[in-house]
Every structure is written in structure tokens, then in C-alpha cells.
Amino acid sequence: MPTETDIAIIGAGAAGIAAAARLAELGRSCLVLEAGTRSGGRAFTDTASLGSPFDHGASWVHVAEHNPLTPIARRLGFTLHEGERRRRDILLIGDRPAMPEEKAAHDAACDAWEAAAEARAAEGGPDIPIAEAVPRGGYWDATVSHWLGTTVCGVEPGRNSLRDYIDTGLDGENPQVREGFGTLVARLAEGLPIHLLAPIHHLRADRDVTLEGPRGTIRARGCIVTLSTGVLASGALRFSPGLPPEVEAAIHGLPMALLSKIGLRGGAGLGLGPFARLGRRVEGEGDRPMSWVMSPFGRDHAIGFLGGDAAWFLAREGPAAAEACARAELARYFGPAEVARAFSGRAVATDWGENPLFLGAYTYARPGAAGARAALAEARPADGRIRFAGEACHTRYAGTVGGAWASGMAAAEALSATLPG
Ligand SMILES: Cc1cc2nc3c(=O)[nH]c(=O)nc-3n(C[C@H](O)[C@H](O)[C@H](O)COP(=O)(O)OP(=O)(O)OC[C@H]3O[C@@H](n4cnc5c(N)ncnc54)[C@H](O)[C@@H]3O)c2cc1C
Numbered sequence: 001m002p003t004e005t006d007i008a009i010i011g012a013g014a015a016g017i018a019a020a021a022r023l024a025e026l027g028r029s030c031l032v033l034e035a036g037t038r039s040g041g042r043a044f045t046d047t048a049s050l051g052s053p054f055d056h057g058a059s060w061v062h063v064a065e066h067n068p069l070t071p072i073a074r075r076l077g078f079t080l081h082e083g084e085r086r087r088r089d090i091l092l093i094g095d096r097p098a099m100p101e102e103k104a105a106h107d108a109a110c111d112a113w114e115a116a117a118e119a120r121a122a123e124g125g126p127d128i129p130i131a132e133a134v135p136r137g138g139y140w141d142a143t144v145s146h147w148l149g150t151t152v153c154g155v156e157p158g159r160n161s162l163r164d165y166i167d168t169g170l171d172g173e174n175p176q177v178r179e180g181f182g183t184l185v186a187r188l189a190e191g192l193p194i195h196l197l198a199p200i201h202h203l204r205a206d207r208d209v210t211l212e213g214p215r216g217t218i219r220a221r222g223c224i225v226t227l228s229t230g231v232l233a234s235g236a237l238r239f240s241p242g243l244p245p246e247v248e249a250a251i252h253g254l255p256m257a258l259l260s261k262i263g264l265r266g267g268a269g270l271g272l273g274p275f276a277r278l279g280r281r282v283e284g285e286g287d288r289p290m291s292w293v294m295s296p297f298g299r300d301h302a303i304g305f306l307g308g309d310a311a312w313f314l315a316r317e318g319p320a321a322a323e324a325c326a327r328a329e330l331a332r333y334f335g336p337a338e339v340a341r342a343f344s345g346r347a348v349a350t351d352w353g354e355n356p357l358f359l360g361a362y363t364y365a366r367p368g369a370a371g372a373r374a375a376l377a378e379a380r381p382a383d384g385r386i387r388f389a390g391e392a393c394h395t396r397y398a399g400t401v402g403g404a405w406a407s408g409m410a411a412a413e414a415l416s417a418t419l420p421g
Pocket of ligand 1: 010011012013014015016033034035036039040041042043056057058059060061062198199200201226227228231236237259260261350352356357358360361362389390391392398399400401402404
């Protein structure tokens with residue numbers, strides 16, 4: 001591994017890959033140090049476990065019309081599939097499917113939830129948790145909060161900043177990548193100076209910027225740090241001198257949410273169309289339903305989604321518990337015998353929460369910390385020789401691959417511009 005470079009990049013997720021690609025265009029030498037065995041970070045397509053591509057992390061190209069990866073994907077010949085917009089194909093109330101008018105009431109409650117959040121944020125005033133802005137007590141309100149809040153955001157609405165939720169809201173086109181979003185991001189890493197299995201544990205800034213890890217020491221003139229805020233907060237990367245208090249505050253203002261997926265092989269014979277969406281009503285305190293996408297792209301697997309505290313709990317319990325929970329959830333729709341028959345194949349549970357290289361799925365902002373994304377993106381420790389990039393740093397498209405990509409590009413341009421030729 002080389003020991004000197006212009007700009008070192010820590011982490012080969014979307015942000016690190018984008019930064020390296022941009023630096024190459026700018027004629028700067030760079031090195032990307034990645035702790036894991038692969039590039040792509042939280043964009044990872046697993047083609048082995050379920051017999052067809054399964055994205056453990058990102059799968060939707062959010063706001064595709066403004067996403068920097070949309071034209072890149074098309075140019076490289078990847079297939080973007082925009083499915084029909086619908087909330088639930090099967091919506092259970094207890095053990096029976098909802099009637100059409102009940103589904104309509106559910107959909108109206110979803111619209112009302114989003115409208116209430118937007119209206120309250122538009123009033124201005126101090127930031128509050130989402131939970132204080134949205135309808136409560138109605139027949140569908142707990143179900144909608146569980147889905148749009150806890151599942152999609154990966155954190156309970158009582159702990160999530162309303163302002164950040166609105167500022168980073170994802171609307172517009174929302175296709176998926178047939179070959180896998182992770183496959184696309186891994187392709188973009190090809191040919192870049194990425195070193196795998198090269199964790200960095202210490203970043204020292206004195207005359208030079210020095211990166212230290214078990215593979216050796218690298219001297220650079222500047223460094224872009226793209227680790228998740230969960231990893232940064234864990235202390236796995238030590239900074240000398242320590243980070244300024246406002247940067248520490250920004251990191252702690254942006255904790256990691258968790259969305260877990262459980263993929264079960266099978267289900268194609270159930271007669272549901274591709275991408276069928278299943279969900280059920282929250283039945284009382286403590287009930288945490290999974291949401292399902294069945295047979296994506298007509299493939300013979302189903303994906304269960306669980307977010308927030310219940311996902312953290314299952315992550316700690318391990319993959320066998322996650323699979324048992326997923327099978328029990330599916331049994332509510334199809335019965336245990338049919339689930340055993342239709343899903344007799346393998347299961348795979350994602351491990352973003354427990355994996356020390358990520359420690360969560362994506363960031364949320366604590367109430368009152370909506371400005372933390374800009375603070376982290378604009379932080380210039382070590383006289384501007386260290387920059388942060390990654391999904392947490394994007395003030396509009398946080399929590400997405402597109403946001404991470406744009407943030408990596410911006411950090412590369414900014415750092416390159418401040419270092420003498
Ligand atoms: C379950 C799930 C679903 C998601 N769904 C979507 C979606 O549908 N659409 C979407 O756009 N986004 C989605 N996301 C979010 C998206 O995946 C992330 O926002 C994006 O991939 C983050 O990229 P990044 O470069 O900021 O960070 P990362 O991908 O986390 O990259 C950081 C890299 O640093 C490495 N690293 C960690 N520690 C060290 C160290 N000490 N030294 C060196 N390297 C280290 C890590 O291994 C990692 O590769 C999802 C994420 C998850 C987990």
C-alpha cells in the first residue's frame with residue numbers, strides 16, 4: 001500500500017467513491033482506505049443468499065429526477081424500474097384483510113399525517129419531535145406513525161426532529177435498480193485507488209495529516225472522512241488533536257436510525273404480483289408490524305422491513321430471532337402451514353445495527369439538531385485539511401446514496417480547491 005498521497009479518503013461507501021472519482025477528474029492523487037472486504041458500504045447487493053439480487057441496504061433511487069446516480073446508472077446500462085405507486089396491496093386488520101373503504105381510510109390517514117407534519121413545520125418556531133405534530137388517537141394513526149415514522153425513518157417519531165424530517169423529505173420518482181443498487185455502486189468503485197481491509201484507527205493532524213491503521217501509516221495533505229456518524233461517535237477513529245466541540249455536537253446530534261430487512265426465499269407461488277406490498281394495522285401498545293415487499297422484479301423472495309427500537313432489539317437477538325419474527329409476521333397473512341410451504345428456502349437478515357463498520361442504517365436528527373448536517377458538512381478541522389462527507393452531511397438528501405454521493409463530490413472539490421496545486 002502506498003504511504004503518501006495528496007488526499008486520503010476514509011471509507012469506500014458512496015461518498016468515498018464519489019470523492020475519489022472527483023479527485024481523479026481534478027488530477028489529484030488520492031487513496032481510499034476501506035476497513036471492510038468490499039466497496040459500496042451501505043449499498044450492498046447480495047446475489048448469493050436468496051438466489052437473486054437482494055439489496056441489504058439501499059434499493060430505491062430516491063428522487064430519481066434529481067439524483068446524481070440516475071444518469072450514471074442509465075449510461076452504464078442499469079435498469080431503473082419505477083413501480084406503480086400504491087401503499088398496501090394487502091392491509092390486515094387483526095386476521096382479516098381490510099375492506100376497500102378501510103384501505104381508503106388508511107390512505108387518507110397517511111396523507112393527513114404528512115400534511116400535518118408539513119403544516120406544523122411551516123408554522124416555524126422551535127423544532128419539535130415529529131410525534132408532537134402528527135395526528136394521534138384516530139383508528140389508523142398509530143399504524144401510520146409506525147410505518148411513515150418508525151419504519152421509513154428507522155426511529156420512533158418521538159425522537160426525530162420535525163424540521164429535519166421535512167427538510168430531508170423524499171418525494172418524486174422512486175425507481176429500483178434491477179441489477180441491485182449495490183451492484184451499481186460497486187461498479188462505480190472499479191478502477192479507483194481503493195484499498196480494502198485497511199481500517200484507519202487514528203487520524204493525526206500536525207504538519208501533515210497522518211492516517212494510522214494495522215496496515216501501516218499514510219501521509220497526506222488532506223483527508224475526507226466518510227464514516228457513519230455511528231462509527232464516529234463510537235470512537236473507532238481517534239482524532240489528534242480532538243475534534244472541535246461543535247463538530248462533536250453535530251455528530252451526536254445525528255444518531256443512527258435502524259431499518260432492518262429480512263429476506264425469505266420463496267413466495268413466488270402465492271399468486272401476488274411483483275412488488276406486492278403487505279402491511280397490517282398496529283393492534284395495541286407494543287405491537288410492531290413488519291412491512292413487506294413480495295417478489296420484487298417477480299423474483300422468488302419476499303423482503304420484510306422493520307425499523308426503530310424493534311429493529312434494534314432484533315439486531316441484538318441475532319438472525320435466527322429475526323427469521324422467526326418474519327415467519328410469524330407472514331403467518332398472519334397466509335397461515336403457518338402455507339408460510340412453511342411457500343418459504344421453505346433460506347432466509348437472510350441484514351446486520352447494519354450490529355456491524356461495527358456502520359452501527360445503524362442512516363442518520364436522523366435529534367429534535368433541535370436539524371442544523372447539524374450543515375455543521376458537519378461545513379466543518380473544517382485541522383485548518384481545513386480534514387473534511388467530512390457522507391449521507392449525514394447532505395442537508396436535502398440525507399439518508400440516501402444520492403446524498404452521500406453529492407456530499408463526497410462536494411468535499412473533494414472543496415478540499416482540492418484549498419490545497420495548493
Ligand atoms: C437497510 C437500509 C436501507 C436503505 N435504503 C436506501 C434506499 O432505498 N435508497 C437510498 O438512496 N439510500 C438508502 N439507504 C441509505 C444509503 O445506503 C446510505 O445513505 C449510503 O449508502 C451511505 O453512504 P456513505 O458513503 O455516507 O456511508 P457508508 O456507506 O457507511 O460508507 C462508509 C464506509 O466506511 C467504512 N469504514 C467504517 N469504519 C472504517 C474505518 N475505521 N476505516 C476505514 N473504513 C471504515 C465502512 O465499511 C463503509 O464502507 C439505506 C440504508 C440501509 C442500511
